[in-house]
Structures are given as structure tokens and as C-alpha cells.
Amino acid sequence: MTEKEERFLQRLLATFKVEASEHLQSMLTLLPELEQGPDAAAEATLIETLFREAHSLKGAARAVNQREIEMVCHDMEQLLSSLKYGEITVSPEIFETLYQALDRLQPLLVGTPAPAAPTTAPVATNPVPAGVVAGGSAVAAPASSASGPVAEATRAVPAEPVASETVRISTAKLTALLNQAEELHALKFGAAYVASEIAELSRGFAGWRKEWGKAGKALRGSRRGRARDLAAQVDGLLETFEQGDARLRLLDERLQRIHRSAEQERRSMAGMIDGLLDDMKQALMLPFSSLLELFPKLVRDLSRDSGKPVELVIDGAAIEIDRRILEQMKDPLIHLLRNAIDHGIEKAEQRSQHGKPAQGRVSITILPQDGNQIEIAVADDGGGIRHDRIREVAARSGLLREGEVSDDEALQALVFESGFSTSPILTDISGRGLGLAIVREKVEKLGGRIKVESQQGQGTCFRIVLPATLATFRGVLVSIGDRQFVLPSVNVERVARVARHTVSTVENRDTIPIDGQIVGLVWLADVLGLVRPRSDDDAPLQVVVLGNALRRIAFVVDAVLADQEVLVKPLGPQLQRLRNIAAATVLGAGKLVPILNVPDLLLSAIRVAPAGGAVQASAPEHQQRSLLVADDSVTSRSLFKNILETAGYRVTTAVDGLDALTTLRVGQFDLVVSDVEMPRMDGFELATQIRRDSKLKALPVVLVTALDSREDREHGINVGADAYIVKGSFDQGNLLEVVRRLL
Amino acid sequence: MVDDSPSALELLVYLLNGDPELQVIGTASNGEEAVKAARRLKPDVITMDIHMPLVDGFAATRSIMEECPTRIVMVTASVVPREVSATFKALEAGALTVIGRPLGLGHPDFDTSMRELLQTIKLLSEVSVVRRWSHARNHPPLESALASGRQIRLVAIGASTGGPLVLRDVLSQLPATFTLPIVIVQHIAAGFAAGFAEWLGQSSGFPVRLAEHGAPILGRCAYLAPDGVHMEVTAGGQVRLTSGPAEHGLRPSVACLFRSVAQAYGGNAVGVLLTGMGKDGAQELKLMRNAGAVTIAQDEESCVVFGMPGEAVKLEAAHFVLAPDDIAATLRRLGTQP
Structure with a gap:
């Protein structure tokens, strides 16, 4: 060629x-x-x-x-x-x-x-703040791929855009843009006019200065010389003065005129630029259909894999939204659909028992709302969220104190908590309880909000409200000593000054009352590992209350400087993930200021030493736990051993189920990782035996298998396994995360 | 160039514009745009895809031929016989020929397929747009000229560019009482033979079959040579498909068929050489004439390309030089049982 x-x-x-x-x-x-x-x-x-x-x-x-x-x-x-x-x-x-x-x-x-x-990754131009760009959430991709969220993050794959790198724009939109761009010509002419007027003005000034200089010289001359022709000289000076006066008036008039036209220029320029910007945003709008058309196939596959007949109904696909928002919504929507089919829709037999049609129904409805907002409702007609299960799990994991009464809405909000899952078994695709937390995080980063409505037995509906166009990013500028930081305005609930004597210590933590609620208090300097600047003991504390749907914490700063629009600069590919920092911005005078990652701050705040103490080293990763790995393949066995030992666990191995069971009975173990297919005793049987044994029955069991079928997963649940990982999607991050969660 | 695939279109434009004698003056991605563009740009040749959204290539061809007759070449990648047959319907609407889509850059046979495409387009850019031969121009030969006491047992026809429509016209005028077998070689793009046979049979109403090796040649049936092999007839009345070397760069070739007819049937056959470029079969028609067969060449006026029949006329290989209707009338007379 x-x-x-x-x-x-x-x-x-x-x-x-x-x-x-x-x-x-x-x-x-x-x-x-x-x-x-x-x-x-x-x-x-x-x-x-x-x-x-x-x-x-x-x-x-x-x-x-x-x-x-x-x-x-x-x-x-x-x-x-x-x-x-x-x-x-x-x-x-x-x-x-x-x-x-x-x-x-x-x-x-x-x-x-x-x-x-x-093609350059489109994320680079994405002004979405906090983590979406910089991978602010280490688990940026929810369980959309079989390899699971952690795996995604370790690979640090840039988010794949929904559409390809090209966008189709209707010629009508392009023509409108061209027309607007053409109007900019007028600005050019206007600017040229102002420039020529100013040049004229400056020439006038130059002439005047020359005359003025001459007059000055004459004046000084007459002072030194004899006053012979005094009258004539005074006349001459008077004339110069009058001429100067006339010039002054002329120049003043001219200045006024230039000022007027410059002002006019400015106004029309502002109008044109805003208009152009709006139309540009319009051009970036895409109909939802460009994303939703992925879903019929997805639902079909999920429906087939789960053995539940499901019909997908899409409404409002023609409604348009900012392309960048649409791209970010792909994974959350996939996750919600998966959830609806995996957990929401019941099995056909169960449905007919409850008098529902055998075929389940999942709908995605797009509805425009007031104020340039769009609602996406993902609903299913399944079993709904079981409040009793939420209460139970919440109580167990300490999210809800024993006996604490919580209304339905507050209970339902718990499903968005990270690590919250009512699923009886962990699998590669769901049940880890990370998905909904990530969905919420994504939605909130886009400046939207999500809530869930559920009627037990009737179904569940997730409502996501998003801005139709990506808003300019606003941030609150705060300072600690001579350092400045930007906090995304969306996360700032309020700023306040509180008197020091209102700080009280509850459960070894500083708290203050805000709007009648007790809110935890931490020094931002502590969270960021900076030295707390000395301050007057009597001065009130300046706090910024940050929060998301569940957690509110007041951060002490030295000063709140401003609330302003900022231009978000991603950290670039070298810094995939930085704790507490999402991006940076350039403020006036070229000062580089970090934009903080609020979800990170809220998490870090919990770890920070309580009640006025200094920063403590974080707790050791995990005390050495003892694990048993059962696998008949030498390769797999040593692979697991390596991975787990590297992660700090003590690992013993067994060559099959029977060997494992014997080892378990004589030793002390915290968890078992077992292959399913093994000679003498397979993984299912091993799990069954463990559950029957009075001493071992509470031992967490992770099954690792090459079999990825619904029947096997269900078999896994039935025999009492706690997690089920498929080797095909095997990934060490995946395994470690499951192990960590179970210990 | 009309094609709904941007990639295919881009390749076609690139190939055609790469030839100094050709210039692409416009493209369209569906039939509707094609009709508008044809009206506005008045191109010398249009290449047309058949399967397109909104208005397909078939409907577009019909509209263009009604409003502003233009030379149209159907370009298709389909080798599914049904679909090829549907593409040939565009010929009835006025398209000149059907060619295969050129192969992609980097394909080993890319150069050959590109040359074929360019040659066809250049050749067709010079033929007259509207061809009508419904009125017999030359009178069919008199009874006396045909009656020489011989018994006709087989009709052999060779055709190339422009052949499909003439074949359809001729076959459709043969009555149920016509009992002779017909063997046909029509030059056609690889993969198209089966679809073409299907179309020809349907549109002419005369039974057409793709020839099979060793099959007995039966009366009142037309055997079409499949692509990639030569077709011959044996004295025992059987079809023989052989993979000998290409003649005139062609396989199947008319030359090969006519030679075998001259040998096996001698004076008991009719040879017909129809429109087409090149010389394939002209020499061998002469061979048939020398063996005593009745030989016919299509006349210049009705030919899309007066290449093969022209050569035959030059070699004095043809007893008669006739328009399609007259060819049909002659065959009728020779092959109908009294």
C-alpha cells in the first residue's frame, strides 16, 4: 500500500x-x-x-x-x-x-x-468537580462490569464515554451557532472604533502637552527676563490658557463619548458571549435515547441470566441533557437496572403468588422539571425495599442504634450508605452494598440528588433529579493559616461562627449544636494533616458544615473568604487519586488552590483523633488474621496464598474439602477461601459441613469458582457461603475486598 | 455515488477520484437525496446501492429514469441469491448493469476489483441512456433462409455488459411450445450467478436453472453457467463444468461454450452472441457457423456495447445481425414444434 x-x-x-x-x-x-x-x-x-x-x-x-x-x-x-x-x-x-x-x-x-x-479522553475537558475527573471515588465504576468496582479502580481505566468521540449536531443548531459567531464581527468593529477614538484622544493629548510645554518655557523665560513686554506676554499666556481650556473641554467630551461607546460595547459583548455560551451548551445536549438504547439488550441479558422474564419500558427518551452529564449517568443507570432485576423483581412463581403478572416490569421515565432540571425515574414492580431487613442490617452494622426509631424515609436513605447491603450473599456483580453509594456519589457530583420510594410488595422507584446543563462550578474559599482551599458549594450546608463554650464532648468527640442538632466538630487542619494555627482562646470558631445525605460534620477553618465561581482544573493523569483533594483551580493572580473532595473529608474526619488530640497514626491495616485456602490446583493455591499473604494475612492451605475440614477442626481460622470443584469433597459440601459444625458454623466462607451460573450462585447461598467469586472475573482486588468485608 | 454507508461511500469516492478520467460530483446517502442530486447535478453515471433507508435504490432508479434518465450502475455487496435477484429488478427500472462492491484497501484482490469497477464506469459513461428495441428494425430472416433441412437441438447464447435485459426480453418471448434447451454464458460479478438466474427465471417466465456438472440437458430449460467455472456441453447431451484457464480473462467464457457446441452439436445448434465489451466468443461463433450452425449477432443499435457482436460481424461469423425482438422471433421459428 x-x-x-x-x-x-x-x-x-x-x-x-x-x-x-x-x-x-x-x-x-x-x-x-x-x-x-x-x-x-x-x-x-x-x-x-x-x-x-x-x-x-x-x-x-x-x-x-x-x-x-x-x-x-x-x-x-x-x-x-x-x-x-x-x-x-x-x-x-x-x-x-x-x-x-x-x-x-x-x-x-x-x-x-x-x-x-x-483521541484524547474526553474526561480531560470535563469540568465536573470532585473526583469524577480525578477518580475522586476510587470506585468510580459501580458494579457495571463483572470484575467489580475495586477491580475497575485499580486499573484506573478512564471512564468510557457513552457516545463515541464524535457528536452529531443538527445543522439547525450549527447554523444558529454560526449566526451568533458571525455577530461577533460587530464586536470587532466596535472594538476597532473604540481603539481609533482612543488613538485620536492620545494624539490630542500629545499636542496639548507640546503646547503646554511651550507655554511653560515661555512663562519661565518671562520670569527670568525683564518685564518689558509684560502685557504682551500675559496676553500670550492667557491665550495658551484659553486654548488649553478649549482642548480640555474637547478631550473631556471625547472621553465621555468613548466611555459611552465602550460601555455599550461591553453590554452587547456580554449579551453575545452569554448567548453563544448558552447555544454552545445547547449544542452539547444529547437526547437520552443515545444512552437508553443500550438498555433493551442489557435488560434482555439480565433477564435471561436471572431467569426472570422482565419487560423494559422507556419513556421520554427524546428529552435532551448535557452530553457530559449523560456520560456520567451511564454507569449509575446500569447499576439501578441491575439492582431492579437482581433484587427488585421477584421470581415468576413468587409474582404469581402475589397476583402479579409473571413478567416483571422495569421502567425508565425521563421528565423535564422546572428550573432547567430533569428527573430520571427508574422503577420496578418488584417486591420493594423491606424495611425490616434494612433495620436489621443497619442495627447489625451500627448505622442505627438498637431501639432507635427511624421513619421510613430515613430508613430508605440508608440504602445509599457505603457497604450497606441486605443481600444474603456477595457475588461479583452485586450484594456488596457499594453500588448505591456510588450512584449517589455520582449524582451528587453532578449537582443532582437521588431518593428512593418504595412500597413493600409494590415495587421500588429511584428518582434522580439532575441539572439539564452542567452548572458552572461554585466553591467556598476558606483559609487555614496562609493556605487557601476551595470547598464545593454543593456540599456546604452552611457556614457559622460558634462560641467555644458551646463545644461539648460526646462519646469522646467534639460536637457543637447547629440548628438544634448535634454535629461532630473537627479541625480541617487536622484532617488535612496540617498544623493547627495558634488562635485566640476566646475567639469564636469559624466553621463550615459539610454534608451529604447522611453525614454532617462541622469543619473548623480560620476564615471563610468568599463564595465564587471557579474553573476546575483536573489533576491530570499522573495523579489518578489523591486523598481529600479532587482537583485544583487557579484564582486571581495565578494562585493555585486545591479543591477538596468532600466525601473523602467526611470519611477522613471520622478517623481523625477525637476531642482535641493531635493527629494519630491510623490504626494498623488489620491484625494478622488467619485464613485457610482450599484448592486442588497448585497454581491457584499458590496464587491465593501469595495474594493474601501480601495483603498481610496468615495463610494455611488445604488440597481439597476434606483436608480443609480436618485442618479447620484442629486450628484457629478467621475465614475460608475455597474452590468449588475439588476431589473428595467439593466446596459446596465443605460449606455445608462448616455450617453444621457447632464450632465452625460462624466461620465466613468465600467460594471461588469457574462456574458462573445462577443455579450455582443459589446453591452457594443455600449451603451457607458468605461470598461467591467467579474465577473468570477473578482479580485480586476483588478477592481482597470481599475478604476484608467479611472479617 | 449513492450509498447509505459512509465508509463504503468514502472508499468509492476515493477510488473514482483517484482516476484522472473520472470525477465524483456528488454523493447521496439515500434514494430521496439521490433523485434530487441527479436532477440538480446531471451526472454522466450514477452508482447506486440497493438497500437504503427511506427510499431504496430500486425506487430511486425508477424515479430517476422517469424524471431525468441517467446511466445507473447498481453496486451491491450482497450475494444472497434473493437479494441479488432483487437488485437485478433495478435493471427493469432502467439501470444499466449490476456490479459487485469493490474490495477493501489491503485486500489481495483489491487492485483487480478496483480496475473492474473503474473500467465498467468509464465504459458505461459513453453508452446511450435510453435504449428501446421494442420495434423490430431488421426483418427476421425469411423461412427459406433457415430451412436447410437441419434439425436444431440446442441454442447457445453468450452475453456480457447489457446482456441481462436482452436475455430477459428474448426468453420472455418464447412461447410454451418452444421446446429447445438453451445454454447461456453471461459475464457477471462473482457470487451473482445464482441470484441472476433466479431473477431471469422470474422476470422472463422461462425456466432458468444454474447449470450443474453432469446434469442432462433437457428441453424447454435455460442453463446458466455458474461463476468461476467454464461451461461446456457434451455430445451425450450433458453439461460439463471445467476449471480450465480463463479465456480473454474470463471464466466462464462464451468462447469455451461455443467451441464445445460446435464440436458436440455441429450443425444442429443455434449460436447467439449478444451485447458486451471485448471479443469473447466471436471467433468461436465463426467456428459454429463453419460447423453448419445457425449464428446470430445482436445489432449495433440495440447493443449497450457493440464489442463482442461487432467483432463477430467483422469476422463474418453471423448469418444474421438482429434486434432482440427479431432474435426472439427467429428462435421461435426454429424451436417451436409445428
């Missing part, structure tokens, strides 16, 4: 990537629609369209010599053609074949050689 052809091919591949993902997306949307069994006319249209999409993708693949894609499409085309001509009729087998073909296409398309110029 010549160099020219090579270059062309690169360009063509870029075109192909965009085109192919459109065809694929379209097929992924149409196929579930066809599967729903529409009427005959609609069916014919769907088949025809699917056929055309497959055909076009084939043609496109041929153009870039992607023969494997071409072949897959060819098979689809042939099948769809037969459907079209009525030679065969739709059947579950045919759908399976077609879905399999689509599943084959997906990785092939991703594997298409990238175009020559690597």
Missing part, C-alpha cells in the same frame, strides 16, 4: 468506527423490539430495517477490509433475508443466533485498529 493509501485507510477506519457503532447500536435496539412480538406490519418493518443495518455494516466492513466483521454480517444478512421472504419465521433459536452474532461483533468492533491520531 502506498503512503497515500495508508493515510486514506486510517481516515476511512475512523469513519468506519463511527458508522459501525451506529449500525451495531441500532441492531441492539431493534432486535429486542422484534423479540417483543410486534404486529405483523411492524415486524416486517423491523426485519427489513435489521436486514439493511446488517447489510450496510457488511458493506462498510468490506470497504475497510475487516473480513471477520463482514462474515458475521453476511450470516446475519442471510438469516434476515430468509425471514424477510418468509422462508423461516421468528423463533427463540433465531433470536439466539442473532444475539450471538451481535455479541461477536462487539469485541470485533472494539478491536478495529484505532485511527492514527489517538
Whole structure:
């Protein structure tokens, strides 16, 4: 291939990537629609369209010599053609074949050689504050992938944008933008006019100064000389003075005029720039459909995997929202859907017992709201949130004190707490209780809010309210000594001055009353590991109350300086994750100021030493715990041993279930990690035996397996395992996190 | 260039603009845009995809031929016989020919497929847009000229560019009483033969079958040569498919078929050479004539390309030079049982 052809091919591949993902997306949307069994006319249209999409993708693949894609499409085309001509009729087998073909296409398309110029990750331009950019949440991707959130974070994969790197903008929008840009010409002319006026003015001044200098010289001359021609000289000076006066008036007039036109300029410039900015934001708006079209296939897969028939209803997909917000909402929405199907919708038998239709129903409804806001409601008609379960788990994990009465709303809000799960078993995809916490974090970072409504037995509805466009970021500027920090305004509940004598110590922690509530008090300097500046013992404390849905803490600062708009600068790829700091901003005079990560601060605040003490070293990671690993494969055994020992655990190994059980009975262990398939005694049997043994029955059991099927997971629950990890998605972060949670 | 795939379109534009003799003056991504663009730009040639959203290539071709007749080349990647057959319907609406989509850059056969595409487009840019041959121009040969006491047992037809429509016209005029078998070689893009056979059978009403090796040649049936192999006939009345070297760069070739007919059937056959570029079959039609067969070449006026029949005329290989209707009339007379 010549160099020219090579270059062309690169360009063509870029075109192909965009085109192919459109065809694929379209097929992924149409196929579930066809599967729903529409009427005959609609069916014919769907088949025809699917056929055309497959055909076009084939043609496109041929153009870039992607023969494997071409072949897959060819098979689809042939099948769809037969459907079209009525030679065969739709059947579950045919759908399976077609879905399999689509599943084959997906990785092939991703594997298409990238175009020559690597596309820059769109996150870099993303002004979303706090962590979304800088990976502020180490668990940025909720359980959307089988490898789990922790795994995602360790790999530090930049968030994949919803749409490709290109955006389609209607020509109408572009024309409006062009018109606005053209109007900027007027500003150019206006500025040129003001500039020429000022030049004229400055020439006038120069002339005047020359005259003035001459007059001064004359005046000094007359002082030294004889006063012979005094009258004449006075006349001359008087004339100069009068001329000067006239000039002054002229220049003043001119200045007034320039001032007026500059003011006018400024006003129209402000109008045009704001308008252009608004329209630019409009151009970045995308309809929800560009995200939602991913979901029919997802729901179908989840429905198949979980063995529960589920129908997905989408409403309001045409409503538009800022592209950057939409991209950030992909993972949270996937998580909510997963939740709805995994936990919300009951099994078909159970549903019919309760007089519900066997097919479950999950809906996503997009509704525009007042004040440039949009509500996304993700609802299911499943069993609803069980308040008794929440209360039980909350009490066990200390979120709710024994006997503390809490109303339904407050109880439901607990589901967003990190680590809160009512699921009886941990699996790779759900049950860790991290998902909803991450969903809330994401939503809050976008300046939105989320709440849950649930009627037991009727279903659950998550309502997310988001701004339609990404608001400019506002922050509260505070200082500690001569250092300044920005706190995101969304998280600042209030600022206050409190008298020192109102500080009281409750359970070894400083607290103050704010609005009649007792709120924990910490010094921001302590949290950030800075030295507390000396302060007057009598001076009131300046506090900033930070909070999210559940936790409120008052942070002591030296001064609150301002509440202002700030431009968020991400920390860049070198600093994937920094505790307590989300990003930075440049304030006037080029001063670089860190923007603090509030969720981090709230967590760090709890660890900080209580009641006026100095900063303490954080507690040792974990006291040495003793684990037993049972696996018949030497490789797996030593792999587990290595991972767990590196993480600081003491590890003993066993070659099968029976060996493990014997070892357990004679030793002291805190947890068992066991393979499922083993000779003599398998993992299920081992778990069963452990639960039966009076001494061992409370021992946490983690099953690790190559089997990923619903039946096996359920089998795992039935025999009393605490966690079930699939080797296919095995990842050490995953294992360690599960172990940590169970100990 | 009309295609709903941006990638395919970009490749076509790149290839055509790379040839100094061709210039792409516009593109369209569906039939509706295509009709508008044809009206506005008045191109010499349009390449048309068949499967497109809104208005497909078939409907677009019909509209363009009604409003502003233009030379249209159908470009398709489909080799599913049903779909190919549907593409050939565009010929009935006025498109000139059907060609396969060029292969992608980097494919080993890329150069060949590109040359074929460019050559076809250049060639067709010069043919006249509207072809009508519904009125017989040359009178069919008199009974006396045909009656020489021989018994006709087989009709062999060779065709290339422009051939499909002539074949349809000729076959559709053969009545139920026409009992002779017909063997046909039509040059066509790889993978299209089965679809073409399906279309030809449907649109002409005459039974058309893709020839199979060793199959007996039966009366009142047209056997079309499949692509990639030569088709021959044996004295025992069987089809033979062989993979000999390409002749005139073609396989199947008309030359190979006609040679075998001259050998196996001698004077008991009719040879017809229809429109097409090149010389394939002209020499061998002469061979048939020398063996005593009745030989016919299509006349210049009705030809899309007067290449193969023109060569035959030059070699004095044809007894008669006729328009399609007259060819049909002649075959009728020779092949209908009294």
C-alpha cells in the first residue's frame, strides 16, 4: 500500500468506527423490539430495517477490509433475508443466533485498529468537580462490569464515554451557532472604533502637552527676563490658557463619548458571549435515547441470566441533557437496572403468588422539571425495599442504634450508605452494598440528588433529579493559616461562627449544636494533616458544615473568604487519586488552590483523633488474621496464598474439602477461601459441613469458582457461603475486598 | 455515488477520484437525496446501492429514469441469491448493469476489483441512456433462409455488459411450445450467478436453472453457467463444468461454450452472441457457423456495447445481425414444434 493509501485507510477506519457503532447500536435496539412480538406490519418493518443495518455494516466492513466483521454480517444478512421472504419465521433459536452474532461483533468492533491520531479522553475537558475527573471515588465504576468496582479502580481505566468521540449536531443548531459567531464581527468593529477614538484622544493629548510645554518655557523665560513686554506676554499666556481650556473641554467630551461607546460595547459583548455560551451548551445536549438504547439488550441479558422474564419500558427518551452529564449517568443507570432485576423483581412463581403478572416490569421515565432540571425515574414492580431487613442490617452494622426509631424515609436513605447491603450473599456483580453509594456519589457530583420510594410488595422507584446543563462550578474559599482551599458549594450546608463554650464532648468527640442538632466538630487542619494555627482562646470558631445525605460534620477553618465561581482544573493523569483533594483551580493572580473532595473529608474526619488530640497514626491495616485456602490446583493455591499473604494475612492451605475440614477442626481460622470443584469433597459440601459444625458454623466462607451460573450462585447461598467469586472475573482486588468485608 | 454507508461511500469516492478520467460530483446517502442530486447535478453515471433507508435504490432508479434518465450502475455487496435477484429488478427500472462492491484497501484482490469497477464506469459513461428495441428494425430472416433441412437441438447464447435485459426480453418471448434447451454464458460479478438466474427465471417466465456438472440437458430449460467455472456441453447431451484457464480473462467464457457446441452439436445448434465489451466468443461463433450452425449477432443499435457482436460481424461469423425482438422471433421459428 502506498503512503497515500495508508493515510486514506486510517481516515476511512475512523469513519468506519463511527458508522459501525451506529449500525451495531441500532441492531441492539431493534432486535429486542422484534423479540417483543410486534404486529405483523411492524415486524416486517423491523426485519427489513435489521436486514439493511446488517447489510450496510457488511458493506462498510468490506470497504475497510475487516473480513471477520463482514462474515458475521453476511450470516446475519442471510438469516434476515430468509425471514424477510418468509422462508423461516421468528423463533427463540433465531433470536439466539442473532444475539450471538451481535455479541461477536462487539469485541470485533472494539478491536478495529484505532485511527492514527489517538483521541484524547474526553474526561480531560470535563469540568465536573470532585473526583469524577480525578477518580475522586476510587470506585468510580459501580458494579457495571463483572470484575467489580475495586477491580475497575485499580486499573484506573478512564471512564468510557457513552457516545463515541464524535457528536452529531443538527445543522439547525450549527447554523444558529454560526449566526451568533458571525455577530461577533460587530464586536470587532466596535472594538476597532473604540481603539481609533482612543488613538485620536492620545494624539490630542500629545499636542496639548507640546503646547503646554511651550507655554511653560515661555512663562519661565518671562520670569527670568525683564518685564518689558509684560502685557504682551500675559496676553500670550492667557491665550495658551484659553486654548488649553478649549482642548480640555474637547478631550473631556471625547472621553465621555468613548466611555459611552465602550460601555455599550461591553453590554452587547456580554449579551453575545452569554448567548453563544448558552447555544454552545445547547449544542452539547444529547437526547437520552443515545444512552437508553443500550438498555433493551442489557435488560434482555439480565433477564435471561436471572431467569426472570422482565419487560423494559422507556419513556421520554427524546428529552435532551448535557452530553457530559449523560456520560456520567451511564454507569449509575446500569447499576439501578441491575439492582431492579437482581433484587427488585421477584421470581415468576413468587409474582404469581402475589397476583402479579409473571413478567416483571422495569421502567425508565425521563421528565423535564422546572428550573432547567430533569428527573430520571427508574422503577420496578418488584417486591420493594423491606424495611425490616434494612433495620436489621443497619442495627447489625451500627448505622442505627438498637431501639432507635427511624421513619421510613430515613430508613430508605440508608440504602445509599457505603457497604450497606441486605443481600444474603456477595457475588461479583452485586450484594456488596457499594453500588448505591456510588450512584449517589455520582449524582451528587453532578449537582443532582437521588431518593428512593418504595412500597413493600409494590415495587421500588429511584428518582434522580439532575441539572439539564452542567452548572458552572461554585466553591467556598476558606483559609487555614496562609493556605487557601476551595470547598464545593454543593456540599456546604452552611457556614457559622460558634462560641467555644458551646463545644461539648460526646462519646469522646467534639460536637457543637447547629440548628438544634448535634454535629461532630473537627479541625480541617487536622484532617488535612496540617498544623493547627495558634488562635485566640476566646475567639469564636469559624466553621463550615459539610454534608451529604447522611453525614454532617462541622469543619473548623480560620476564615471563610468568599463564595465564587471557579474553573476546575483536573489533576491530570499522573495523579489518578489523591486523598481529600479532587482537583485544583487557579484564582486571581495565578494562585493555585486545591479543591477538596468532600466525601473523602467526611470519611477522613471520622478517623481523625477525637476531642482535641493531635493527629494519630491510623490504626494498623488489620491484625494478622488467619485464613485457610482450599484448592486442588497448585497454581491457584499458590496464587491465593501469595495474594493474601501480601495483603498481610496468615495463610494455611488445604488440597481439597476434606483436608480443609480436618485442618479447620484442629486450628484457629478467621475465614475460608475455597474452590468449588475439588476431589473428595467439593466446596459446596465443605460449606455445608462448616455450617453444621457447632464450632465452625460462624466461620465466613468465600467460594471461588469457574462456574458462573445462577443455579450455582443459589446453591452457594443455600449451603451457607458468605461470598461467591467467579474465577473468570477473578482479580485480586476483588478477592481482597470481599475478604476484608467479611472479617 | 449513492450509498447509505459512509465508509463504503468514502472508499468509492476515493477510488473514482483517484482516476484522472473520472470525477465524483456528488454523493447521496439515500434514494430521496439521490433523485434530487441527479436532477440538480446531471451526472454522466450514477452508482447506486440497493438497500437504503427511506427510499431504496430500486425506487430511486425508477424515479430517476422517469424524471431525468441517467446511466445507473447498481453496486451491491450482497450475494444472497434473493437479494441479488432483487437488485437485478433495478435493471427493469432502467439501470444499466449490476456490479459487485469493490474490495477493501489491503485486500489481495483489491487492485483487480478496483480496475473492474473503474473500467465498467468509464465504459458505461459513453453508452446511450435510453435504449428501446421494442420495434423490430431488421426483418427476421425469411423461412427459406433457415430451412436447410437441419434439425436444431440446442441454442447457445453468450452475453456480457447489457446482456441481462436482452436475455430477459428474448426468453420472455418464447412461447410454451418452444421446446429447445438453451445454454447461456453471461459475464457477471462473482457470487451473482445464482441470484441472476433466479431473477431471469422470474422476470422472463422461462425456466432458468444454474447449470450443474453432469446434469442432462433437457428441453424447454435455460442453463446458466455458474461463476468461476467454464461451461461446456457434451455430445451425450450433458453439461460439463471445467476449471480450465480463463479465456480473454474470463471464466466462464462464451468462447469455451461455443467451441464445445460446435464440436458436440455441429450443425444442429443455434449460436447467439449478444451485447458486451471485448471479443469473447466471436471467433468461436465463426467456428459454429463453419460447423453448419445457425449464428446470430445482436445489432449495433440495440447493443449497450457493440464489442463482442461487432467483432463477430467483422469476422463474418453471423448469418444474421438482429434486434432482440427479431432474435426472439427467429428462435421461435426454429424451436417451436409445428
